[in-house]
Amino acid sequence: MPNPATTRPSFFAEVDLLRRDDHRLYHQSRINQTLHLISACVFLVV
Numbered sequence: 001m002p003n004p005a006t007t008r009p010s011f012f013a014e015v016d017l018l019r020r021d022d023h024r025l026y027h028q029s030r031i032n033q034t035l036h037l038i039s040a041c042v043f044l045v046v
Helices: 011-027 030-045
Strands: none
8 A cells, every 4th residue: 555645745845836836827927927017007107
């Protein structure tokens, strides 16, 4: 019977992986960067 501790990554390893995926998908998206720039410009003008 396989040991669950050796077959699954630790909780913190999973959180780290999810955090990297979120950063890659969210911050490196051209659409999101454009919307963020528009939002920042509107904030500065208002």
